[in-house]
Amino acid sequence: MKTICLYFEIHQIIHLKRYRFFDIGVDHYYYDDFENERSINDIANRSYMPALNTLLDMIKSNGNYFKVAFSLSGVGMEQLEMHAPQVLEKLQELNDTGCVEFLAEPYSHGLSSLANEDTFANDVKKQCVKIEEYFGKKPTVLRNSSLIYSDDIGGQVAAMGFKGMLTEGAKHVLGWKSPHYVYHCALNPKLKLLLRDVNLSDDISLRFSNSDWDGYPLFADNYMNQIAAFPEEEQVINIFMELSALGIAQPLSSNILEFMKALPQCAKDRGITFSTPTEICKKIKSVGEVNVPDTLSWVDEERDVSSWLGNPMQREAFNKLYSVADRVRIANDPRINQDWDYLQASNNFRFMTTKPSNVGLDRGIYSSPFDAFTNYMNILGDFINRVNDLYPADVDNDQLEGLLTTIKNQDEEIEMKDKEIVRLQAKIEKIEKEAEKHHGEKPAKAAPAKKAAAKPAAKKASAKKAPAKKTTKAEPTEEKKD
Numbered sequence: 001m002k003t004i005c006l007y008f009e010i011h012q013i014i015h016l017k018r019y020r021f022f023d024i025g026v027d028h029y030y031y032d033d034f035e036n037e038r039s040i041n042d043i044a045n046r047s048y049m050p051a052l053n054t055l056l057d058m059i060k061s062n063g064n065y066f067k068v069a070f071s072l073s074g075v076g077m078e079q080l081e082m083h084a085p086q087v088l089e090k091l092q093e094l095n096d097t098g099c100v101e102f103l104a105e106p107y108s109h110g111l112s113s114l115a116n117e118d119t120f121a122n123d124v125k126k127q128c129v130k131i132e133e134y135f136g137k138k139p140t141v142l143r144n145s146s147l148i149y150s151d152d153i154g155g156q157v158a159a160m161g162f163k164g165m166l167t168e169g170a171k172h173v174l175g176w177k178s179p180h181y182v183y184h185c186a187l188n189p190k191l192k193l194l195l196r197d198v199n200l201s202d203d204i205s206l207r208f209s210n211s212d213w214d215g216y217p218l219f220a221d222n223y224m225n226q227i228a229a230f231p232e233e234e235q236v237i238n239i240f241m242e243l244s245a246l247g248i249a250q251p252l253s254s255n256i257l258e259f260m261k262a263l264p265q266c267a268k269d270r271g272i273t274f275s276t277p278t279e280i281c282k283k284i285k286s287v288g289e290v291n292v293p294d295t296l297s298w299v300d301e302e303r304d305v306s307s308w309l310g311n312p313m314q315r316e317a318f319n320k321l322y323s324v325a326d327r328v329r330i331a332n333d334p335r336i337n338q339d340w341d342y343l344q345a346s347n348n349f350r351f352m353t354t355k356p357s358n359v360g361l362d363r364g365i366y367s368s369p370f371d372a373f374t375n376y377m378n379i380l381g382d383f384i385n386r387v388n389d390l391y392p393a394d395v396d397n398d399q400l401e402g403l404l405t406t407i408k409n410q411d412e413e414i415e416m417k418d419k420e421i422v423r424l425q426a427k428i429e430k431i432e433k434e435a436e437k438h439h440g441e442k443p444a445k446a447a448p449a450k451k452a453a454a455k456p457a458a459k460k461a462s463a464k465k466a467p468a469k470k471t472t473k474a475e476p477t478e479e480k481k482d
Contacts, residue, residue: 002227002235003275004267005194007143007166008243010048010087011073011109012040012080013347015364019375024382030339035364037083044084047247052090054246054257058264059099066264067099067274070243071143074107074127075341077134088134095135101276102131104139104162110344111308113144113153114295115322118329121160123344141165141277145346147196147240147298148305151291154185154193162191164281166240169195170296170303177290180234184286192281193290196240196298200226205245209254220262228270236280240298300355308349313373318349320380324387331390339383348376 017032058066070091080087094100106112107127112120124142132138141164142157149167157165169179179195203223207213227237242249250256267274275283299307309315321343328340351363351372366372 001271001273002230002237003273003280004227005069005236005238005275005277005280006067007069007071007103007238007240007277008051009071009143009241010243011076012043013109013345014075014079014342015039016348016375016379018365019378019382021378024378025385028382028386030379030383031342032365036079040079040083043244043248044080044087046252047244048084048087049090050252050257051243051246051260052087052094054260056090056094056097058261059094059097062264062268064099065268065274067101067276067279068094069101069103069141069276071103071105072127072131073105073109073145073345074130075109075345077130092134095137101141101278102135102137102139103166103277104128104131104142106145106344108341108344109145109346110341111145111148111305111318111346111349112322112325112344113148113156114305114309115318116325117156119322119325120156122329124160141194141281148295149193149292149297150295151186151293153295154191154292155187158185158188158191164192164194164277166194166196166238166277167292168296168298168303169198169238171198172303173290173292173296178230178234179238180230180236181287182236182280182284183288183290186289186291189286189289192286194236194238194277194280195290196238198298200237201239201241204239204256204259205241205249208250208256208259218259220259220266223259224263224266224270224272227267227272236284306355307353308346311352311354311369313354313369314349314352317352317373317376317380320377320384324384327387327391331387333390336383336387336390343376343380343383348372352376 015032015035016030019027019030055068059068072091077088091100095102104124105127106120106123107130108123110123112123128139140162142160142162143166144153144157147166147168149165154165165185174195179197183193183195185191185193200223203215203218207215208218210216230237246256246260264274295305296303297305297307309318328336350361351366352369353361354369363369363372366375
C-alpha cells in the first residue's frame with residue numbers, strides 16, 4: 001500500500017540592518033526590527049495562518065487518516081513568538097490532534113553541519129529542547145537546513161540518536177534508483193533516509209500557478225493518479241516543501257488551498273494513505289544504502305551547496321564566521337549565543353550568491369551580492385571583536401577551554417558546599433528543636449519526684465539535729481558585725 005509523507009518547513013530569517021564600517025566597535029545591535037515585524041506578519045497573514053487552518057480542517061474532516069509533518073527553525077520560532085504568536089498557537093492546536101509530527105533541525109537554520117560537528121550537535125539539541133517545550137514530544141527524525149546531507153553528516157546524525165533523516169531525491173545521487181523507497185545511511189544502517197520526490201513536490205510549490213507549465217492546471221485527482229500509477233513496490237512518496245509555498249510562492253488566488261483540501265479524499269479513493277516520517281521509519285524496512293560522498297541539498301539545479309558557498313565572498317564569510325565557533329561554544333555567553341544563532345542563518349550567505357537561480361531571490365536591503373557581503377562582514381567584524389574581548393584573543397581554544405573547565409568545576413564545588421551547608425543548617429535546626437522539646441518535657445515529669453524526695457529529707461534533718469536552729473540564728477548576727 002502506498003503512503004504519502006507530507007512535510008512543510010517553517011523558517012524566517014532575522015533581517016540584518018544597514019551596518020557601516022564605522023559602526024564596528026560602537027553599535028552591537030545588528031537587526032532591522034521594523035522589517036522583521038513587517039515580514040513575519042505579512043507571511044503569517046498571507047500564508048501561514050490560512051495554510052494551517054486548511055491543514056487543521058483536513059485533519060478534522062478525515063480523522064486520523066490525514067497526517068502531516070513540520071520542522072521549525074529556532075530563530076523562526078523566536079520571530080513568531082515576538083510578532084505572530086497566533087501561528088504557534090495554531091501549531092499547538094494541530095499538535096493536539098495527534099496527526100502531526102515535529103522534526104528536528106538546526107536551531108539557527110544554518111550551515112553548521114558543513115563546518116563544525118560540535119556546533120552542529122549543539123544547534124540541533126537546542127532546537128529539540130524548544131520543540132519539546134512547545135509540543136511535548138522529543139523529535140526522532142531530523143531534517144537538516146535545506147535538506148543538506150552527506151554520508152558524514154548522516155553518520156553524525158545517527159550518532160546523535162535519530163532514527164531517520166530527510167533529504168533530497170537528487171538524480172545525480174539516485175541514478176536509476178527511485179526516491180519512493182526507504183534507504184539508509186552508508187555509514188550507519190540504523191539511520192533511515194526519506195528522499196524527496198522532486199517533481200511531485202515542485203509541481204505544488206513551484207509550478208502550480210504557472211499558466212505556461214504543461215501540467216497547468218493541476219487538479220487533485222490527476223495528481224493522485226500520478227502517484228497511483230507508480231509500481232506497486234514503490235510505497236513511499238515524500239512530498240516536501242516550505243509552508244510559504246501555500247500563499248506566497250503560490251498565491252491564494254490560484255486556489256492552492258482548495259487543491260490541498262481535495263487531496264485526502266482523492267488519496268483515499270485510490271487506497272493511498274498518509275504517514276508521518278517516524279511512522280515510516282518504524283514500519284518500512286530499508287531497501288539499501290545511498291552513497292552521498294559530496295554534499296547535496298534541495299536548492300537549484302545542481303542540488304548542492306553552491307547557493308551558499310559557490311563564490312569566494314561566501315566562502316570567506318563562512319570561514320570567518322566559523323573560525324570562532326569553538327570559542328563561542330566554549331564561552332557560552334547568552335548575548336553572544338543569540339547573535340551567533342542569527343548570524344549563522346543560511347539566508348545570510350544566500351544573499352551573496354552570484355549564480356542564477358530558477359527560484360526568485362529577494363535580497364531585501366541589499367542591492368547586490370557584493371553589498372550583502374560588505375554589510376555582513378562589517379557585522380561579523382564587530383561580533384568577532386566582542387568574542388575576543390570576552391576572553392583574551394591571545395588565549396587559544398585549548399587554554400580557554402581548560403580555564404573555563406576549571407571555573408566550572410570550582411562553581412560546581414562551591415554549589416555542592418553551599419548545598420552541604422544548607423543541609424547541615426537544617427540538621428542543626430532540627431536537633432535544636434528536638435533538644436528544646438526534650439528539655440521542656442523532662443523537668444515537667446521529674447519535678448514531682450524531686451519535691452516528694454525533698455520533704456522527707458527535711459523532716460529527717462530536723463529530727464536529728466535540733467541545735468542546728470541556734471547556729472542558723474547566730475549567722476545573721478555575724479553578718480551584721482561585718
